[in-house]
Amino acid sequence: MFLKRIILFLILSFICGNDLDPIDIINKSINRLNHIDIEFQSTIKQQSTVSDPINYNLNFKAYWPNPDSLLYYNYIKFNAPVDYKDIEIWSLYSNDTFLINKRLPIDNQITTIEKDSENTDIINLFNFMQLFEEVKNKNFSVKDSKINGKDSFYIKAFSNKNKKKSIRIYIDKADYSIYKVEWSDKKGRINKSVIFDDWIAIDTINFSSKVVYEDIKNGSKITCTLKNINFNQIKDSSIKEIKTGFNFDK
Numbered sequence: 001m002f003l004k005r006i007i008l009f010l011i012l013s014f015i016c017g018n019d020l021d022p023i024d025i026i027n028k029s030i031n032r033l034n035h036i037d038i039e040f041q042s043t044i045k046q047q048s049t050v051s052d053p054i055n056y057n058l059n060f061k062a063y064w065p066n067p068d069s070l071l072y073y074n075y076i077k078f079n080a081p082v083d084y085k086d087i088e089i090w091s092l093y094s095n096d097t098f099l100i101n102k103r104l105p106i107d108n109q110i111t112t113i114e115k116d117s118e119n120t121d122i123i124n125l126f127n128f129m130q131l132f133e134e135v136k137n138k139n140f141s142v143k144d145s146k147i148n149g150k151d152s153f154y155i156k157a158f159s160n161k162n163k164k165k166s167i168r169i170y171i172d173k174a175d176y177s178i179y180k181v182e183w184s185d186k187k188g189r190i191n192k193s194v195i196f197d198d199w200i201a202i203d204t205i206n207f208s209s210k211v212v213y214e215d216i217k218n219g220s221k222i223t224c225t226l227k228n229i230n231f232n233q234i235k236d237s238s239i240k241e242i243k244t245g246f247n248f249d250k
Contacts, residue, residue, distance in 0.1 A: 023140065029176060036231050036232060037231065037232050037233070040059075041226070041227050042056075043225050044056040044057075044058070044222060045222070047220065055081065056078065056081065057080040061075045061238060062074050062075075073093075073242055073245070076088070088245070090102070131167075131181065135157040135169075139157070139160065139163075142156075153170070155169045155171065156168050156169075164185075164186055165185055166188075169181050175206050180193065191217045192215050193216075196210075198225075209225065210226070211223075
């Protein structure tokens with residue numbers, strides 16, 4: 001399933017200081033919105049060269065229960081298509097811990113699922129941690145670049161075995177938002193990309209409201225559009241809904 005390939009890394013970041021090495025830049029970028037509760041509605045269009053387009057609609061929430069902890073939760077509830085309606089998925093992230101539960105409306109039972117399961121595709125869409133895991137043991141080069149008409153860092157992560165097979169990250173020099181991530185094969189050809197677009201300011205923080213993921217090798221494209229984006233406005237009733245996924249109160 002094509003959505004399984006989209007870890008679209010919507011929770012982006014600022015970086016403090018231009019003298020940081022590349023891995024620090026990426027790490028600080030990933031962690032920029034730590035301890036900010038986020039909620040939005042998203043429409044996702046999945047296109048493929050081998051099947052008809054599919055349109056998804058969902059509500060997303062990210063919740064940080066403790067300001068002194070790196071533990072946080074994501075919650076998704078589907079509104080469409082019909083066969084996904086009212087499916088709920090919860091995830092828990094804390095250091096090396098990654099747990100996922102789901103509930104199907106047909107039986108209303110909460111069950112645990114594997115993190116690579118098909119049912120986790122959408123929630124992984126909004127998890128940026130995999131990027132850090134992919135690059136943390138790589139070699140790096142950093143160059144100046146321009147993207148969207150703005151001065152940017154161009155960071156390339158690669159192994160000693162093959163420098164052409166790499167991950168390329170474009171980060172704004174002024175506010176350190178990530179504009180684009182590209183994956184290339186062993187011949188240097190780009191086979192996957194994620195582009196962050198339609199930037200808006202929320203509480204003075206720049207946030208991408210459109211993400212386009214393309215897997216050239218598999219002939220798939222995902223366009224994700226966000227609306228009704230809010231920071232730190234999750235209601236108590238929603239917090240209770242999020243906690244239900246892991247039976248926190250038991």
